[in-house]
Amino acid sequence: MDTQTVTKKALLFDSTLCIGCGACYDGCKERNKLPKSSANFLRDNLSADTFTVVNRRNNRYVRRMCMHCNEPTCVSVCPVGALVKSPEGPVSYEASKCMGCRYCVQACPFSVPQYEWDDPITPRVRKCDLCRDRIAAGLATACATVCPTGATKFGNRDELIAEAESRIRNNPGRYVNHVYGVAEVGGTSVLLLSDVPFETLGYKTDLLEQPLPHLTWNVLHKLPTVVSIGGVLMSGIWWITKRREDVKKAELEANSPEREANSPKKGTE
Amino acid sequence: MSKLGLRLPRITFWRVILVAILAAGLYTTFLRFTKGLGATTNLSAQFPWGIWIGFDVLCGVALAAGGFTISAVVYIFHIEKYRPIVRPAILTAFLGYSLVVVGLMFDLGRPYNIWHPLIMWNPHSVMFEVGWCVTLYTTVLMLEFSPLVLEKLPWQRPYKIVKSITIPLVILGVLLSTMHQSSLGTLYLIVPHKLHPLWYSPLLPVFFFTSAIALGCAMTIFESYLSLRAFRKHLDFHLLTKLGGVAAVTLSVYFAIRITDMQSRGVLSMAFGPTYEGRMFLAEMLLGVIAPVIMLFIPRIRNNQFGLFMAALMVVLGFVMNRINVAITGLDRSSGVHYFPSWTELAVTGSIVAAGFVMFGLAVKYLNVFPPEDMKDIAQGKRAELPALVAFKQPLWSATTLALVMTMIFMLASVALSYDGIRRRPVHTPLPEGSGTVDVSKGLANLKMPGDLAIKMGKTSPGLCMFSHARHVDKKNPNCNTCHSGLFRMLPTTPDITADRKMRNCGQCHDGVKAVGILQKDRCDSCHARKAS
Numbered sequence: 001m002d003t004q005t006v007t008k009k010a011l012l013f014d015s016t017l018c019i020g021c022g023a024c025y026d027g028c029k030e031r032n033k034l035p036k037s038s039a040n041f042l043r044d045n046l047s048a049d050t051f052t053v054v055n056r057r058n059n060r061y062v063r064r065m066c067m068h069c070n071e072p073t074c075v076s077v078c079p080v081g082a083l084v085k086s087p088e089g090p091v092s093y094e095a096s097k098c099m100g101c102r103y104c105v106q107a108c109p110f111s112v113p114q115y116e117w118d119d120p121i122t123p124r125v126r127k128c129d130l131c132r133d134r135i136a137a138g139l140a141t142a143c144a145t146v147c148p149t150g151a152t153k154f155g156n157r158d159e160l161i162a163e164a165e166s167r168i169r170n171n172p173g174r175y176v177n178h179v180y181g182v183a184e185v186g187g188t189s190v191l192l193l194s195d196v197p198f199e200t201l202g203y204k205t206d207l208l209e210q211p212l213p214h215l216t217w218n219v220l221h222k223l224p225t226v227v228s229i230g231g232v233l234m235s236g237i238w239w240i241t242k243r244r245e246d247v248k249k250a251e252l253e254a255n256s257p258e259r260e261a262n263s264p265k266k267g268t269e
Numbered sequence: 270m271s272k273l274g275l276r277l278p279r280i281t282f283w284r285v286i287l288v289a290i291l292a293a294g295l296y297t298t299f300l301r302f303t304k305g306l307g308a309t310t311n312l313s314a315q316f317p318w319g320i321w322i323g324f325d326v327l328c329g330v331a332l333a334a335g336g337f338t339i340s341a342v343v344y345i346f347h348i349e350k351y352r353p354i355v356r357p358a359i360l361t362a363f364l365g366y367s368l369v370v371v372g373l374m375f376d377l378g379r380p381y382n383i384w385h386p387l388i389m390w391n392p393h394s395v396m397f398e399v400g401w402c403v404t405l406y407t408t409v410l411m412l413e414f415s416p417l418v419l420e421k422l423p424w425q426r427p428y429k430i431v432k433s434i435t436i437p438l439v440i441l442g443v444l445l446s447t448m449h450q451s452s453l454g455t456l457y458l459i460v461p462h463k464l465h466p467l468w469y470s471p472l473l474p475v476f477f478f479t480s481a482i483a484l485g486c487a488m489t490i491f492e493s494y495l496s497l498r499a500f501r502k503h504l505d506f507h508l509l510t511k512l513g514g515v516a517a518v519t520l521s522v523y524f525a526i527r528i529t530d531m532q533s534r535g536v537l538s539m540a541f542g543p544t545y546e547g548r549m550f551l552a553e554m555l556l557g558v559i560a561p562v563i564m565l566f567i568p569r570i571r572n573n574q575f576g577l578f579m580a581a582l583m584v585v586l587g588f589v590m591n592r593i594n595v596a597i598t599g600l601d602r603s604s605g606v607h608y609f610p611s612w613t614e615l616a617v618t619g620s621i622v623a624a625g626f627v628m629f630g631l632a633v634k635y636l637n638v639f640p641p642e643d644m645k646d647i648a649q650g651k652r653a654e655l656p657a658l659v660a661f662k663q664p665l666w667s668a669t670t671l672a673l674v675m676t677m678i679f680m681l682a683s684v685a686l687s688y689d690g691i692r693r694r695p696v697h698t699p700l701p702e703g704s705g706t707v708d709v710s711k712g713l714a715n716l717k718m719p720g721d722l723a724i725k726m727g728k729t730s731p732g733l734c735m736f737s738h739a740r741h742v743d744k745k746n747p748n749c750n751t752c753h754s755g756l757f758r759m760l761p762t763t764p765d766i767t768a769d770r771k772m773r774n775c776g777q778c779h780d781g782v783k784a785v786g787i788l789q790k791d792r793c794d795s796c797h798a799r800k801a802s
Contacts, residue, residue, distance in 0.1 A: 019712035022750040023759070030754035041750050046314070059703030077459055079396035080382070080389040099385050100378020103396045105317035107459045114314045115378070117307030123378040146759050148747065149712040207462060215458045216395050219451075219474055223398070227444055234345050234440045241347035 006087040008070075009135055010157035010181075010189040011144060012164055013063050015201065016174065017151035020054055020061035024143035024152055028052045028065075031131060031142035048116045051128040052143060058200040063152065065143075066091060066112045066128035067181065068189035069211070074104035074113060076213030082125075089157065089189040090130035098125060109185055109207055130189065157189060164193055186211030287623050294620025297613040301375055311611045316600070320610040323596030324618055325372030327453055328589050329365045330403075334485030336362025336410065337446035344439040354508060356417060356638050358489050362446075363410040364628055368621050370407060375617050395455045402449035409442045417636040450481040457595060465599040466536040467550045472526065473595075479523040480588055486516035487561075487584035492629065494578045506574060513577050516584055517565035524558050549590075549598045557587010582674070718742060732798020752778075 022041045028034070028051050038044035042061075044053050052065035072091045075083045082097035083104055104125055105113045116123040131141040139145070144154035153160065164179040180192035184207045192203065199205045301309045312319050339358040342348050374380045386400035412431055419428035454477030457464055470476065490509050531537045540550045561583040570576035597608060610618075632638055718738040726733055741752075753759045756774045772779070772787045775796075779787045785795045 017712045017715055019709040019716070019747060020707060021747040023753065026749055026753040027759045030759050036755065056702040056707065059705050059707050061707055061709075073459060076391075076393045077396060079391055079394045079400050080385040081391040082389075097382075097385060097389055098379060099382035100380070101376075101396055102317040102378065103394070103456075105314055109462055111315065115317065116305075117312065118305045119378075120302050120305035121379070123305065142760055146749075146753075148718055148749075149715040150717075151712060151715075204462060212459055212461070213393060215461065215471075216455055217393060219455045219458065220393065220395065220398065223448065227448070230444050230447065231440060234341070234443060238345045238347075238436060238440070241345070245347055 008087070008157040008189065009089045009130070010068075010155065010160050010191055011130070011141060012153045012155070012160040012191045012193070014151050014153070014164075014167070014193040015060050015062050016193065016195050017149050018054065018061040018063070019149055019151070020056065021148060022054055023146040023148055024052060024063060025050075025054055027142040027146035028128070031134070046112065046114055046127075048114045048124075048126040050114075051126065055202070057202050058196050060194070060196060060201060062194075062201040062203075063143075064112075064202065065190065066130070067110050067184075068128075068130050069185055070187040070189070071185075071211035071213055073107045073109060073185070073212040076216070077103045077107045079103070086132065088132075088135055090132040090135060091127075092129040092132050093125050093127065095122070095124045107212070109204065109212060157191075160191055164191055167193060183209045185209070287627070290616065290619045290623045293612075293616035294623075297616045297620075298375070300613060301617075306376075306378065309611070309613045311608055311614065313606055313608075315604040315606045316608040318596060319608060320593075320597070320614050320618055321372050321376040323593050324589065325376070325621055326369050327592040327596060329369040329372060329621075330449060330453060331481045331484050331588065331592070332365025332368075332488060333362035333406070333410065333446055334450060334481035335489045336365075336413075336485070337443045338482050338485040339489065340413070340439045341443045344436060345443070351508060353639070354489055354493075354512070357492055358485070359410065359413050360417070360629065360632055360638055361488060361492060363407075363414040364625050366403065366407045366410055367628075368625050369403060371624075372617075372621055373403075395452055395459070398452050399449065399456065402445050402452065406442065406445040406449060409438055409445060412438055413442060417632070417638065421636065447478060451475065451478040453477050454595075460600070463600055463603040464595070465546050465602060466534065467531070467539055467546050468595045468599040470527075470530050470534065472530050476523065476527060479519060479526070480591060483516045483519040483523060483584055484588045486512045486519070487581040487588070490516075490577060490581035491585055494574075494581075509574075509577060510571055513565045513571050513580060516581070517562050517571075520558055520562050520565075520584065524554075524562065546598060546602070549594055553587060553590045553594055556583060557590050561587065713744070713747075716744070716747065718747075730797065731793045734797045 020042060025041045025044070029036070029049075032051060034049045034051070037047055037049040042054060042056055044050055046053055046064060052063055054061050054063055056062075068085075068089050068091050072083070072085050075081075075085050075091060078098075079101065080097045080099055082094050083091060084094065085091050100123055102115060102125070105115055112127050114126045116126060131139070131143075134141060140154035141152075144152045147153075153163075155163075161179060161182055168175045168177055168179070174195055176194050176197060178198070180194070180198050180203060181188040181190055186209070192198065192201075194201055197205070297309055306312060310319055310321075335358040339351055339354050343351050343355050370383075373383060377383060383400075384404075386397050387404065391397050412434070415431050416428055419431060422428070451474035454473035454475070457469065457473055458471065461469055490512055493509055528537070531540070540547050540554075561580040564570045564576060564580040564583070570580065601607060720738075722736045722738075724734045724736055742749075749759075752774075756777055776787045778784050779796075781788065785792065
């Protein structure tokens with residue numbers, strides 16, 4: 001909770017308001033200077049050139065993008081700290097540190113990070129960075145700025161959660177009674193509202209509520225103990241067995257010094 | 270000389286294969302560093318780790334298990350009878366790690382940054398620990414291995430220095446290797462939603478560690494056999510038998526923990542389900558664990574050189590299968606794609622393995638890997654009187670060996686082939702888009718489009734042109750993609766649009782066919798100097 005001083009930003013996406021116009025898709029492409037990647041944006045997928053998509057699922061339009069987890073799996077798995085979570089919420093990537101192990105791609109529970117597979121020497125991990133520079137300048141994200149219906153709304157995370165809950169309360173029967181992203185894998189900075197079950201929109205609903213980095217940290221934090229105990233233990237065993245051998249050898253020598261030459265205890269190497 | 274003549278044809282055959290594999294590997298190397306991973310591999314964002322991680326790294330690292338097991342037994346526990354195995358085991362470990370590093374050079378997107386974890390720390394990352402382990406343990410193994418080279422050199426000083434730090438090196442090596450073996454399992458703890466429950470377990474690090482010890486023993490037996498075939502150098506057979514016993518006990522423990530764990534997680538029944546994963550799991554367990562354990566527990570088989578070799582081979586293959594299952598099979602279903610390595614990926618893996626065999630051979634030939642007295646005995650023909658050895662030399666036996674090895678390969682291949690049947694299985698069809706139209710009334714009720722925009726006038730402009738979103742957008746079915754962001758920017762910094770002297774952007778639609786044209790013969794005042802409504 002060292003981030004208490006900074007307000008955590010978030011996006012609220014309300015699928016009942018989305019009209020599938022593709023403004024967020026194009027706004028994102030423009031802000032990130034990404035090339036055109038599909039003839040029909042509704043059929044596009046996340047890729048190294050596409051950080052957000054609007055797809056049709058179960059007769060709804062639904063967006064997909066980096067969820068900007070509160071405790072991001074990708075940040076925890078990156079061995080060089082190339083992925084960073086800012087206190088304001090964005091999870092961003094620094095290519096110069098990256099060594100290209102793609103553990104982030106493997107580990108992300110939402111399968112968001114994409115990779116530049118066709119770059120032989122300097123491939124980058126590509127994903128939405130919640131318009132980090134715009135947020136720093138006090139602006140909303142590109143996608144939220146251009147959304148003509150308010151389906152994507154930018155704001156402070158706690159306020160957006162409150163608003164999402166009040167939308168559910170004030171429109172009985174309109175929404176599934178769940179704000180996706182409040183608790184999933186420890187909470188995310190992208191919140192979703194829907195009137196149909198989230199799994200029919202392509203969002204996993206079997207996710208743990210525990211942040212995934214805890215799973216590996218449970219093992220990793222034991223390492224220093226294991227190493228020091230193991231080191232001491234092995235040194236001890238080595239000392240004891242060596243001493244036992246020395247004693248044996250000494251006894252042998254003391255008992256039968258004349259036969260020593262005939263029975264060499266052990267080889268050279 | 271007659272020995273050489275006898276050996277020549279077979280070596281030549283293998284040499285042809287070797288050259289073919291290495292040539293394919295060389296071609297792939299070129300492809301990898303000019304066209305990228307996309308052109309070389311079947312990897313994708315859905316399946317970012319393939320055979321180079323599943324086999325080259327996970328299995329290459331495990332080759333080192335023999336090294337740390339044997340050196341711990343000899344140096345720490347002072348069980349001297351195993352001393353003759355130390356050197357081949359260390360050599361295998363060193364080769365294994367060198368090959369992992371080579372494999373990583375292909376797999377990492379930016380291999381020149383491989384040293385970054387050493388200075389850019391993230392202790393929360395398992396990969397960070399793996400990176401450190403690879404670096405440190407490769408160094409330790411190099412030092413542990415160095416006496417073999419240094420003793421051949423005329424200067425004794427470096428040899429003595431390395432010898433004097435043997436014990437700390439061994440302790441460090443055992444610790445690092447333990448950490449590393451288990452941390453490769455820990456890598457997969459972060460994908461509880463992706464890895465199939467038959468393989469995902471909180472105990473993955475323990476499984477990886479235990480099975481690696483068994484593999485270490487099996488690999489030493491396996492190599493000893495190959496060295497005998499190729500170089501007539503081998504180890505005391507009774508030691509290998511004991512080693513086989515150790516492997517059997519370790520594997521039994523591994524088997525017991527794994528089954529208990531699956532039972533407690535309630536996924537044991539999944540193994541017998543009619544699924545691809547179930548079949549692969551059963552094959553892994555039956556061929557790679559249960560069968561060799563039974564074989565090794567029967568003294569008649571264990572004490573027969575051929576039986577021992579077969580059991581060891583099965584342990585090795587079963588181990589490889591386990592790692593492939595964790596890294597590939599178990600992730601197949603959740604990924605939604607069906608990864609199967611491309612031939613170029615296999616060529617790199619093949620080349621790396623082939624290079625390993627060549628390097629092992631060279632080391633055995635030129636360095637004192639096996640105890641010198643054994644070699645002397647064999648040269649004098651004393652050991653050749655051992656019945657088991659005579660048996661090996663008979664062509665009948667080698668034919669049978671080959672047949673059995675082939676059978677094994679076929680059994681595994683047939684299991685692998687079931688993959689093909691599975692590829693046609695109807696899993697993970699993309700989510701339905703739905704058949705009806707999307708009800709967008711609620712969204713349209715909230716639709717707010719930007720107001721009128723003035724387009725900056727050029728010198729030749731016949732009059733101010735105002736752009737109205739309201740007149741251009743189909744209110745029933747707005748599609749911003751038609752003009753944004755290819756033709757017009759969406760996130761303007763100024764409230765008006767920059768001058769478009771030749772009206773190229775507007776002309777994309779205002780061509781006289783789709784909409785009013787922009788040519789002189791068309792009416793300029795349709796847009797210019799007319800107030801937009």
